[in-house]
Amino acid sequence: MSVVEIRAAEKTYSNGVRALLPVDLTVGAGEFVTLLGPSGCGKSTLLNMVAGLLAPSAGSVRVADGQRVSFVFQEATLMPWARVADNVRLPLDLTGVGGEAASQRVNEALRLVGLEKFAQARPRELSGGMQMRASIARSLVTEPSLLLMDEPFGALDEITRNRLDDELLRLRRERNLTVLFVTHSIHEAVYLSDRVIVMAVRPGRVVDEIAVVPSVARSDAFRVSTEFAAIAKRLQDALLAASSHADEALA
Amino acid sequence: MKTLRRALPAFVVGAVLLATWQGWVTTFDIPPFLVPSPLLVLKTLVNDWPVLGGALLVTLKVTFLSLLCAVVLGVAVAFAFVQSRWIESAFFPYAVLLQVTPIVAIAPLIIIWVQSPTLSLVICATIVAIFPVIANTTLGLRSVNPGLANLFRMHRASRWQTLIRLRVPSALPYFFGGLRIASGLALIGAVVAEFVAGTGGTGTGLAYQILQAGYQLNIPRMFAALALIAATGVLLFLLMGALSRWALGGWHESVLRPGEGSG
Numbered sequence: 235m236s237v238v239e240i241r242a243a244e245k246t247y248s249n250g251v252r253a254l255l256p257v258d259l260t261v262g263a264g265e266f267v268t269l270l271g272p273s274g275c276g277k278s279t280l281l282n283m284v285a286g287l288l289a290p291s292a293g294s295v296r297v298a299d300g301q302r303v304s305f306v307f308q309e310a311t312l313m314p315w316a317r318v319a320d321n322v323r324l325p326l327d328l329t330g331v332g333g334e335a336a337s338q339r340v341n342e343a344l345r346l347v348g349l350e351k352f353a354q355a356r357p358r359e360l361s362g363g364m365q366m367r368a369s370i371a372r373s374l375v376t377e378p379s380l381l382l383m384d385e386p387f388g389a390l391d392e393i394t395r396n397r398l399d400d401e402l403l404r405l406r407r408e409r410n411l412t413v414l415f416v417t418h419s420i421h422e423a424v425y426l427s428d429r430v431i432v433m434a435v436r437p438g439r440v441v442d443e444i445a446v447v448p449s450v451a452r453s454d455a456f457r458v459s460t461e462f463a464a465i466a467k468r469l470q471d472a473l474l475a476a477s478s479h480a481d482e483a484l485a
Numbered sequence: 486m487k488t489l490r491r492a493l494p495a496f497v498v499g500a501v502l503l504a505t506w507q508g509w510v511t512t513f514d515i516p517p518f519l520v521p522s523p524l525l526v527l528k529t530l531v532n533d534w535p536v537l538g539g540a541l542l543v544t545l546k547v548t549f550l551s552l553l554c555a556v557v558l559g560v561a562v563a564f565a566f567v568q569s570r571w572i573e574s575a576f577f578p579y580a581v582l583l584q585v586t587p588i589v590a591i592a593p594l595i596i597i598w599v600q601s602p603t604l605s606l607v608i609c610a611t612i613v614a615i616f617p618v619i620a621n622t623t624l625g626l627r628s629v630n631p632g633l634a635n636l637f638r639m640h641r642a643s644r645w646q647t648l649i650r651l652r653v654p655s656a657l658p659y660f661f662g663g664l665r666i667a668s669g670l671a672l673i674g675a676v677v678a679e680f681v682a683g684t685g686g687t688g689t690g691l692a693y694q695i696l697q698a699g700y701q702l703n704i705p706r707m708f709a710a711l712a713l714i715a716a717t718g719v720l721l722f723l724l725m726g727a728l729s730r731w732a733l734g735g736w737h738e739s740v741l742r743p744g745e746g747s748g
Contacts, residue, residue, distance in 0.1 A: 287635055305639055311632035315654045315736045327650070328640040356736050 236260045237301055237380055237412045238284055242293035245279050245438075253279050255439040256293055259431065261414055263379075266406060268415045268427035270469065272477070276438025277416045278384055284414060285382050297380065301412075304378035306386045310365035312357040312372075319344065319353040322371045329376070343371040346405060363394035367401075374405065380412045387422070396457075399425055403452055420473070424465045425452060432469060434476030442472040521705040526712060529705040537694060537706070541713050544675055544690035547603065548717070551610030552671040556664065558611070559618025566619075567626040567652070584616035588674060592681040606678045606690075613674030617666040625659025626652045658737045661729035668721040676714060 238261040245254040254276035261267050269277035282288040283295045285305050297303060304325075312321045322343055326336045344350045347367040357365055366386060373381060387395040399422060406413055417423055423430045424446055432442035446465055450456050503523045509515070510522040517525055530537065562580065566573040592609045599605035629651055637647050679692035691710045698707040733739065 285639060287638065303639075305636070307632045307635070309632060311630060311636065313633060313651075313654065315657075315733075324636070324650075325640050328637065328642045328646055358736065 235263050235298070237263050237265075237298050238414065239296045239298075240280070240284070240293070241296075243280070243283060243290040243295045244292050245276065245283070245288070246291045252437040255437050257440050259440070261412060263412055264410055266413045266415065266426060266428045268417060268423045268430045269433060270417060270420065270423040270430050271433030271438075271473070272418060272435055274435045274438065275433035277433050279438065281382055281384050281414060281416050301380045302376055302378045303380045303382060304373035304376055306369055306373045306381065306383040308385045308388060310357070310362075310369040312365060312368055314357055316357075317353070318349060318355050318357065318360070318368050321357065321368060322375050325372060325376045339375050339377070343375040346374060346408075347371045347401065361394075363390050363398065366390065366398065370398075370402075370405075374409070377409075378411070380414070381406075383413065383415045385416050385418065388417070388419075395422070396454075400452075402426065420466050420469050421457070423469060424462055425457060430469060432472045432476065434473070441476040444468055444472065518702050518704050521708055525705050526708045530709040530712065533706055533709060537691070537709060537713060540689060540691045540694045540710070541717070544672075544679070544692070544714070545717065547606045547610055547675040547679070547690065548668075548672045548721070550603075550607045551614055551674060552668055554607060554611040555614035555618050555667050555671060559615045559663075559667070560622055560660070562615075562619050563622035563626060563656075564648075566623045573623070580616060580619050583612055586612075588613050588677055589681060592678045596678075596682045602682060606675060606682060609678030609681075610671050610674030613677070614667040614671040617663040617670065618660070619663075621659045621663030621666075622656055625656030628659065629655045658733055658739055661725070661732065662739075665722065665725045665729065668725045669718055672714070672718050672721060 238259070240257055240259040242256040242258060243254070244252070244256040246252050257280060259267075259280075269280060271277050279288060283290050284297065285303065286297075287305075312318075313324070316324075319340055323336060323340045326332070326339065331339075341350065341353075344353055347370050349364065349367050349371060352360060352364065352368075357368065360368065370386070387398050390398065402413075403426065405411065413426075415423075415426060427446050430444045430446060431440055432444065433439065434441045444465070448456055448461060448465075450459065450461070456462055507522050507524060510520060515522075521529070562576070566577065588609055591612070595608050596602075596605045599608060633651055634647075637651055642650070675690070676692045679690045680696065691714050694710045695707050698704070698710065729739075
């Protein structure tokens with residue numbers, strides 16, 4: 235059963251710039267799919283179309299009925315004036331979920347990301363990694379089935395990023411989430427994904443698709459295994475091939 | 486204690502200036518109708534308090550009423566501006582017009598048109614004070630984090646929810662910046678308008694006292710009235726600062742002390 239169906243969706247801006255050539259992509263239930271590519275390849279554009287924040291110029295982007303969609307932005311985008319718990323509660327407030335049920339879900343979401351002790355803190359009192367956790371808690375509070383993430387850990391240091399990667403995989407398992415993830419990090423793509431969509435620039439387009447089926451569990455050991463390195467190399471080759479074509483076309 | 490220590494340099498400078506002034510006047514025996522000594526000004530302030538205190542109350546009343554009007558009307562106009570670009574482009578030039586027209590030029594007209602002396606002064610001072618409230622609040626209501634705006638859109642927040650939960654809190658720091666400027670302008674507007682009205686004999690505020698003291702060459706009283714206006718201005722500024730710290734306390738960069746913010 236597919237959760238997201240993208241059929242020949244493309245984006246051309248009114249000034250004639252082609253941000254994204256037609257893309258076909260199907261994301262199955264429970265799948266973790268990553269859009270990997272350099273800046274300007276249209277990966278965020280594609281994600282924003284799935285989120286409904288952007289309409290395709292042609293083609294169609296369909297999210298299956300009954301899916302609860304949450305979006306995690308590149309930055310934590312918390313309201314600086316509100317406490318962490320109130321930030322996490324925001325989606326419930328906006329959709330009219332109140333009272334005891336809401337409080338329970340807020341506490342549960344904070345517990346999932348390990349921020350239960352910081353419910354009453356202000357965002358500025360948290361580190362970058364903790365702010366991102368709060369942002370993820372906010373996306374989980376609506377109990378989503380489809381999680382859209384736009385380079386959520388891009389601004390964090392590597393150790394924090396690796397830890398959050400692990401937490402994301404755990405949440406995905408526990409909550410049976412379908413995830414569409416955007417990144418420009420090859421290593422993050424290999425570590426997290428079931429399937430990587432490789433994208434290229436000028437114009438933004440999909441150039442390759444590589445399945446990641448590790449024979450070992452995803453862990454620190456997997457990060458340094460030869461299998462990990464081999465998949466990373468395939469992805470890197472695909473990215474390089476695409477960018478050298480683009481450079482030739484320019485020359 | 487920390488606040489006291491930070492205020493200390495300003496107090497030292499003030500004390501040195503006053504002492505120099507006092508020493509200069511006594512040493513060279515400057516006549517009080519040219520430059521009164523600080524001590525004489527203080528004595529006049531105490532002796533003439535029945536007159537000056539009443540005048541201060543009148544000026545304070547006009548200042549606060551006009552500041553209130555400027556805030557209420559200015560915020561209302563800003564809300565209207567952010568509802569549609571059309572409203573803003575249609576009316577913003579007239580807000581600017583209000584700002585650039587010298588109040589001394591229109592005050593006589595307003596004083597002729599409006600019967601109540603207090604009301605006419607309040608209208609003048611409001612015209613002077615309203616622009617920073619309009620401009621800053623409009624800017625603030627538009628200065629919303631685009632990510633948060635997207636989040637509100639994704640959750641299908643109503644216009645009202647977006648206004649109350651996102652736009653208004655985002656605008657608060659800008660609003661308080663405008664309020665601080667407007668409070669000073671309201672005082673200036675009140676004094677200037679009264680200068681104009683004073684010649685018509687309707688005023689009883691501090692500006693009227695300055696005019697009267699000038700006619701009578703009662704320079705110490707003139708200085709005492711001036712000192713009261715200056716003190717009022719400083720107090721207003723401090724009051725607005727405190728209000729801003731209270732409202733933005735704990736979250737906005739402008740009210741956090743260095744080292745308190747996140748790393």
